[in-house]
Amino acid sequence: MKPVVVGRASDPFGEPDMSTHFVTNTEFPFEAPQKGQLRFLLSFAIQAPSGHNTQPWLFRLNEDHVDLLADRTRALPVVDPYDRELAISCGAALDHLEVAARNYGRELSIEICPESADADLLARISMGNVVTDELSNDLFTAIPKRRTNRTQFEGKQIPDALVDRCEAIATDLGVELILIKDRIERLNVAELVAEADRVQFADHRFRRELASWVHSRRRSSQDGMSGDAFGMPDMLSPIGALVIRTFDMGKGIAAGDRKKIVDGSPMLAVFSTSNDDVRHWIAAGRALSRVLLTLAAAGATASYLNQPIEVESLRPQLRETVSCEGSPQLLLRFGYGTSLPPSVRRSVDEVLV
Numbered sequence: 001m002k003p004v005v006v007g008r009a010s011d012p013f014g015e016p017d018m019s020t021h022f023v024t025n026t027e028f029p030f031e032a033p034q035k036g037q038l039r040f041l042l043s044f045a046i047q048a049p050s051g052h053n054t055q056p057w058l059f060r061l062n063e064d065h066v067d068l069l070a071d072r073t074r075a076l077p078v079v080d081p082y083d084r085e086l087a088i089s090c091g092a093a094l095d096h097l098e099v100a101a102r103n104y105g106r107e108l109s110i111e112i113c114p115e116s117a118d119a120d121l122l123a124r125i126s127m128g129n130v131v132t133d134e135l136s137n138d139l140f141t142a143i144p145k146r147r148t149n150r151t152q153f154e155g156k157q158i159p160d161a162l163v164d165r166c167e168a169i170a171t172d173l174g175v176e177l178i179l180i181k182d183r184i185e186r187l188n189v190a191e192l193v194a195e196a197d198r199v200q201f202a203d204h205r206f207r208r209e210l211a212s213w214v215h216s217r218r219r220s221s222q223d224g225m226s227g228d229a230f231g232m233p234d235m236l237s238p239i240g241a242l243v244i245r246t247f248d249m250g251k252g253i254a255a256g257d258r259k260k261i262v263d264g265s266p267m268l269a270v271f272s273t274s275n276d277d278v279r280h281w282i283a284a285g286r287a288l289s290r291v292l293l294t295l296a297a298a299g300a301t302a303s304y305l306n307q308p309i310e311v312e313s314l315r316p317q318l319r320e321t322v323s324c325e326g327s328p329q330l331l332l333r334f335g336y337g338t339s340l341p342p343s344v345r346r347s348v349d350e351v352l353v
Contacts, residue, residue: 028104034127037106038066042348044100047143048289050089051076051304052213053343055223057093058120058353065126068094069353072120074223078209079200079310084281088329090122091285096143097125098286099293103140107131113279122282142296147342149301152264153335157181162298163267166291170271174280175287175329178322180268188321189268189308189331190261194254196307196314201250211245222344261305265333268305270318276327284329295334305331 029036042059050056056074060067068090075086094110101108107128114124163179170177180186200206213224216237227237243249261268271287273280292302308314309328318328 034064041100045093045097048092048096051085056086057090060353068123070120078205087281088285091282092289095286095289099139138297139293142293146296147340148303149337150303151337153337156336157266169290170287173287174283176272178270190258192308193305194258196311197254198250199311201248211241214241217344222346267334269332270322271330272324272326272328274326301337302332302334
């Protein structure tokens, strides 16, 4: 098996692109102890998606395993009071770790929510057997390509074969993926998203929390969302944060999201689980990661529309609207969009405890 090489790129300002990691065939420490191999793989885990790009994960390296921990200091208490989306983000990081390991022909032994007095311990991971039926290398090379794209998508439809593959991937990971293409059904979901927008932006606590994670990509913290994520130059990020914090723009945001869903989103997707607990939130995150990488490998993209799930009173309505038997965990839109710069990322050293 020949592992894939991922090269380091640079952003338009000439600064390192922290969403990629330079890897050569000889760089993976095949002869190193497990601790060294796992640390190497964390370079890919930290590139996983997370709400507001909070990157709410920590890793504790041991001689024969690594612990995945929830970083509660990066929680979003207003929009995510039960840390549901935080656990989903950590699940996505776990899957990125697994995809990278399989690219190098290694299986991971993963224990979800092991018994521990540490409530932040979400998973314990160790290196497993050598595998020859590894995951597609396309998923690994998609890690630095994946983007959250908030722009209006092209009218191009997602091919049926890709749709079927995404559904099968989610099912294999214990998650139901409900895909919505019908315009009327998308309109019904759009109305819920618009209502959730109005509810959230009317809450000054929500606006303050959101604004606190909007800042320039040049900021040393290497987290959060820059202005370009909202269609404005990065240099205007502080102004964007001020506007979000100060004004209730719910009506305008709602109208924009409604149009984006109806006219600029060929497909919506709901990730649903049979139970609504930490284990299933992590499963949803693993499925999210695998589906997003599958889309990115095929040149497609996605963005989040979780508002009706975040507004507790609207979550049952979404469940009914999309005929969901379980608990909706994520709402996204899939499609094809313009190229965007990568999100900033903290380094491995910054997420080790």
